Amino acid sequence: MSAMAPAALEKLTGLVAATFTPFTTQGEINLSEIGPYIDYLTEKQGINSIFVNGTTGESMSLSVTERKILAEEWCKKAKGKMDQVIVHVGCMSLKDSQELASHAAQIGADAIAVIAPSFFKPSTADVLKTFLQEVALVAPTLPFYYYHIPAVTGVNVPVRDVLEDIEKLIPSFRGVKFSGSDLMDFGQCVSYSQPHWSVLYGMDEQLLAALAMGAHGAVGSTYNYAGCHVNKLILAFEKGDLVQARTIQFKMQELLSYATKLGFDLGVNKQLMNELSGLCLGSPRLPVMPCPHAQALSIAQKYHSIFPEQ
Numbered sequence: 001m002s003a004m005a006p007a008a009l010e011k012l013t014g015l016v017a018a019t020f021t022p023f024t025t026q027g028e029i030n031l032s033e034i035g036p037y038i039d040y041l042t043e044k045q046g047i048n049s050i051f052v053n054g055t056t057g058e059s060m061s062l063s064v065t066e067r068k069i070l071a072e073e074w075c076k077k078a079k080g081k082m083d084q085v086i087v088h089v090g091c092m093s094l095k096d097s098q099e100l101a102s103h104a105a106q107i108g109a110d111a112i113a114v115i116a117p118s119f120f121k122p123s124t125a126d127v128l129k130t131f132l133q134e135v136a137l138v139a140p141t142l143p144f145y146y147y148h149i150p151a152v153t154g155v156n157v158p159v160r161d162v163l164e165d166i167e168k169l170i171p172s173f174r175g176v177k178f179s180g181s182d183l184m185d186f187g188q189c190v191s192y193s194q195p196h197w198s199v200l201y202g203m204d205e206q207l208l209a210a211l212a213m214g215a216h217g218a219v220g221s222t223y224n225y226a227g228c229h230v231n232k233l234i235l236a237f238e239k240g241d242l243v244q245a246r247t248i249q250f251k252m253q254e255l256l257s258y259a260t261k262l263g264f265d266l267g268v269n270k271q272l273m274n275e276l277s278g279l280c281l282g283s284p285r286l287p288v289m290p291c292p293h294a295q296a297l298s299i300a301q302k303y304h305s306i307f308p309e310q
């Protein structure tokens with residue numbers, strides 16, 4: 001390994017919560033909720049790693065300055081409490097992504113992740129890899145993850161093609177956050193992955209299928225409030241208790257299908273988190289609309305009926 005290689009962190013495994021960004025009632029970022037949020041995740045949900053400023057964190061609706069302030073606060077408050085803080089630094093502009101990547105290195109983030117730019121979309125795996133490389137180059141000591149979420153970005157380059165020889169371009173490459181439904185592509189990523197990579201799954205409703213395919217862990221929004229249950233799903237899977245693992249996965253599916261029928265989007269998800277956690281994370285920022293209280297309450301009631309034990 002070169003002198004610039006990332007420090008040997010524990011391989012990222014298990015559940016990672018994709019955090020919501022706390023806002024005040026005036027719509028400004030609210031740093032005072034970050035400490036209690038981290039305590040809630042570790043103490044009530046058994047979550048020890050977080051993915052900040054991602055989709056759930058409304059990164060694309062935040063300014064670069066806000067993203068830096070948030071990333072710094074997440075890292076500061078997670079110190080000594082969380083295993084890893086992965087800061088998503090992807091932007092439409094390469095320059096902004098580079099600025100955030102180099103900032104993440106300065107503030108002691110454990111890793112960075114980059115989504116494909118989606119206004120001007122990379123047309124091939126090679127173009128996408130070049131974009132990712134240019135970002136990774138400014139933070140060569142940080143483990144680097146590619147963040148694939150085709151339903152949001154519209155960039156559907158097979159991830160397996162992105163992985164081909166990627167360490168020649170990005171020596172700090174450490175894995176993928178795969179938030180897509182194509183389990184064949186996902187399986188091929190796992191099959192090609194190197195022992196020091198983490199291939200993480202990001203569609204919470206079908207995690208069990210991804211575990212069967214060899215997922216090393218998962219990143220998702222629902223682990224903010226259902227991590228304690230999904231941790232049991234993973235444990236059951238690891239023990240070979242597929243009946244128990246399926247029971248929990250089916251409960252998560254029942255919850256999400258109920259929520260979807262009521263119109264589940266990021267605004268609803270955030271309000272559900274407020275209801276279930278007691279934290280004050282506020283409403284989302286436009287263009288995501290706030291959720292009517294009754295809607296989130298109904299989903300929270302469904303959650304409690306599905307998971308009466310908590």
Ligand SMILES: CC(=O)N[C@@H]([C@@H](O)[C@H](O)[C@H](O)CO)[C@@H](O)CC(=O)C(=O)O
Nearest residue numbers: 018054055056179202203204219220221
């Ligand atoms: C489109 C979307 O928001 N997907 C979520 C899922 O956790 C999703 O909320 C869940 O599977 C329910 O549909 C994550 O993949 C997003 C994520 O990890 C992130 O916020 O970066």
